Amino acid sequence: xxQRYSPSPEQRRALERLAEEVAGVQQTxxxxxxxxxxxxxxxxxxxxxxxxxxxxxxxxxxxxxxxxGIFTPTGATPRIGIGRISNGLGCPHAExxxxxLGLMVAFRAPDGRRVDFITINDPxxxxxxxxxxxxxxxxxxxxxxxxxxxxxxxLASQARLIAGLVRHAGHRAPxxxxxxxxxxxxxxxxxTAYQQYWTGVVRARDVLGKFTFVPRADVNGPRPAxxxxxxxxxxxxxxxxxxxLEFRLYWIPFIDEATTPLEDLTRGWAEDHxxxxxxxxxxxxxxxxxxxxxTALLASEMxxxxxxxxxxxxxxxxxxxxxxxxxxxxxxxxxxSQRTRNALPDAQYATFxxxxxxxxxxxxxxxxxxxQKRASGHGQPDLGAVTIA
Numbered sequence: 090x091x092q093r094y095s096p097s098p099e100q101r102r103a104l105e106r107l108a109e110e111v112a113g114v115q116q117t118x119x120x121x122x123x124x125x126x127x128x129x130x131x132x133x134x135x136x137x138x139x140x141x142x143x144x145x146x147x148x149x150x151x152x153x154x155x156x157x158g159i160f161t162p163t164g165a166t167p168r169i170g171i172g173r174i175s176n177g178l179g180c181p182h183a184e185x186x187x188x189x190l191g192l193m194v195a196f197r198a199p200d201g202r203r204v205d206f207i208t209i210n211d212p213x214x215x216x217x218x219x220x221x222x223x224x225x226x227x228x229x230x231x232x233x234x235x236x237x238x239x240x241x242x243x244l245a246s247q248a249r250l251i252a253g254l255v256r257h258a259g260h261r262a263p264x265x266x267x268x269x270x271x272x273x274x275x276x277x278x279x280x281t282a283y284q285q286y287w288t289g290v291v292r293a294r295d296v297l298g299k300f301t302f303v304p305r306a307d308v309n310g311p312r313p314a315x316x317x318x319x320x321x322x323x324x325x326x327x328x329x330x331x332x333x334l335e336f337r338l339y340w341i342p343f344i345d346e347a348t349t350p351l352e353d354l355t356r357g358w359a360e361d362h363x364x365x366x367x368x369x370x371x372x373x374x375x376x377x378x379x380x381x382x383x384t385a386l387l388a389s390e391m392x393x394x395x396x397x398x399x400x401x402x403x404x405x406x407x408x409x410x411x412x413x414x415x416x417x418x419x420x421x422x423x424x425x426s427q428r429t430r431n432a433l434p435d436a437q438y439a440t441f442x443x444x445x446x447x448x449x450x451x452x453x454x455x456x457x458x459x460x461q462k463r464a465s466g467h468g469q470p471d472l473g474a475v476t477i478a
Contacts, residue, residue, distance in 0.1 A: 093412065094412060094414055095410075101410070104219065104414070104418055104421060107220065107421075109425055110223050110227070111131045111223070111425045111426050112428075113227075114226045115130075115426065115429050117227070117230035117231065117233075118131070118233050121230065122233045122234065124468035125180055125181075125468060126462070126465035126467035127465070127467055128429045128431075129179065130426055130430060131422070131426045132177060133177055133193075134176075134179045134180055134468070135175060135182065135468070136173060136385070136388065136469070136470045137174045137175055137184070137282050137321050137322045137325050138174040138282065138326060138329060138371075138385075139384060140329060140388075141371070141372060142169075142170045142171060142172035142194050142372075143169065143370045144159065144163065144168040144338075144367060144368075144369055145168075145370070146159070146160055147365065147367050150162075151293075151366070153293040153298075154340060154366060156402075158198040158398075158399035159196050159197075159198050160366065167370075169441070169442055169444070170197075170369075171194070171387060172192065172194040172369070172388070173193045173194075173389070173393075174190065174192055174282045174325055175190070175191045175192075176191070176321075177189030177191055177209065178229055179230065185312075185316055187247065187277055189209045189211065190276050190279070190282050190284070190286075191208060191286075192206075192336075193205065194369055196442065197443075198399060203435070205393045205394055206302070207288060207289070207393060207394070208286035208300075208302060209286065209287065210275055210282075210284055211287065211357070212357025212358060212360075213272070213354065213356050214354040214355055214415065215265070215355070217352070217353065217355055218415070219419075221265055223422070224261075225257075225258070227253060227256075228250050228253030229253070231250075232249035232250040232252075250266070254266055268355050278311060279309050280309055280312050280316075281324045282321045282324065283304050284304060284309040285302065286336075287301045287358075288395070289415065289419065290416055291400070291412055291416065294401050295401075297413075298341050299340075299358060300341070301338075301339045301341060301360065302337070302338060303336060304334075304336055304337075305368075329371055333372050333373050334370065334371040335368055335369070336368065336369045336370070338365070338366050338367045338368060338369050339360070340364045340366050341358055341360055341362070342364075380446070380447065382472045383447040383451075386458070386472070387433070387438055387441065387455055389469060390455060390458055391432060392423070392432035394419075394424065394427075395411065395419045396410075396417075396419070400412060433455075433458075437450075438451055449477075456475060456476075456477060459475060
């Protein structure tokens with residue numbers, strides 16, 4: 090098993106400097122895109138759907154997970170969390186454009202610590218190194234100039250992305266462009282966002298691994314020829330309204346570099362040894378209900394971070410970094426992004442993880458943010474008029 094990531098002070102400072110460049114990415118997105126009136130996420134800005142989620146943890150668990158954080162059997166009383174489905178880019182765009190899809194679900198452990206799962210709909214990472222990933226973010230920000238749906242606009246955006254990669258990633262640009270094109274083609278062929286997702290690498294006690302979320306029913310077919318600008322959002326809303334959306338949650342432990350690579354991160358892991366550890370369910374929800382709209386706003390305004398994870402039973406000092414360099418870089422970058430966009434402080438919605446309800450003070454703050462952004466023309470979930478008693 091690889092050693093725990095433990096950078097020198099200078100290596101940590103270098104990683105923190107790299108993460109700080111995400112703030113510049115967010116400012117570039119605002120400068121370039123007409124539907125961004127203020128800094129927002131550096132990636133995964135467009136929200137396709139959101140809601141309360143329920144985690145049922147199995148009675149039998151791999152030893153590295155058993156009793157760790159949220160991984161205690163839940164029986165008939167599931168753990169309450171919140172989930173969000175998104176596009177990958179950091180700006181609004183037609184859902185027929187080339188892009189990733191992302192799934193985020195967040196929970197709280199019994200001791201109050203957060204556990205977040207941040208995923209994309211491809212088993213590999215977009216890049217192999219943190220430096221390459223920041224270069225990709227910069228290139229996507231350079232390419233974010235708006236435009237409606239259509240092949241011409243999509244091709245123009247892709248051409249700008251490739252030019253940005255050449256500018257920011259140098260000789261690695263062709264390899265990154267090839268990987269991103271391959272990954273985003275998965276979404277271009279998809280009929281729904283209800284599909285399989287994979288996390289990055291985490292450590293559970295002394296075992297590295299990934300999680301994958303697999304829909305209980307495989308309903309993803311070819312994208313319909315009639316797909317419109319918001320077809321994924323509309324499909325997710327219709328599915329969530331008609332019944333619960335359930336994912337089986339699997340743990341994929343590291344075996345070796347050949348089958349579960351830690352260096353060649355763009356390559357997906359073998360999964361024939363994965364273990365089922367639970368289910369994550371988005372319950373049915375009425376899109377017109379105020380509670381549904383407020384929960385969607387909470388998902389949009391809150392922060393999440395792959396560093397929100399419990400690696401072992403020691404408690405973990407706040408100064409520690411996650412399992413791998415790539416995960417640590419994401420942890421630092423997400424922290425910068427949330428600071429720059431003024432994400433909702435965790436303490437303001439902590440009680441949601443206990444009761445699954447939006448309290449009055451939180452509802453008022455969510456409504457204030459929604460109305461302010463709506464008045465400025467800032468892209469966000471279009472929930473129409475939202476009023477609270």
